[in-house]
Amino acid sequence: MADYTMRIKLAPDVLAYIDRGNVYRDSEQLDRAASDYGEAIRVAPSDARGWRNRGMIRLYLGDNKGGLADYDKALQYDPADGFSWNNRGQAKMRLGDTKGAIADFRKALELKPGLQTAQEALRKLGAL
Known part of the structure; x- marks a missing residue:
């Protein structure tokens, strides 16, 4: 986790946020994962990976409308x-x-x- 956080501090790109978000997801810190995936979207809004990952977290959390909206965007780009x-x-x-x-x-x-x-x-x- 510390390595990803340092990577974000040094070069905040889409993969840095997705990688740290995946660690949060795997450790069941879903709100933090969603936040990092949201940052991935902010950094690279036309990259489907941020939308796809945040959509998955939203579905896990029962936010079906939010998940649907994120998957609409993911599919727009991929x-x-x-x-x-x-x-x-x-x-x-x-x-x-x-x-x-x-x-x-x-x-x-x-x-x-x-x-x-x-x-x-x-x-x-x-x-x-």
Whole structure:
């Protein structure tokens, strides 16, 4: 953690914030992780990684609308990321948008054939 903090102090780039955010995430300090991912977004707003990582934390915290918004942005910058399609589908499913969730899970499977979480969600929704 100290190394990442020093790296941010010396050269605050997107990867420095994402790396430290990942350490916070792994140690279940989710608010701090979300904050670092937010800084990654501030430093590089068109880099999907900050949006994608913060979206995941928002979903963990039950902020499905915030997660959905972050995944919308992540997919704007990286539409080929199957995991972002899957996670946006999870947010939509939790928010009651069944049709949108099904479309996102299908897109996730198109990009990542065999993605188990997308297959399970489609089964749960009666669409597989």
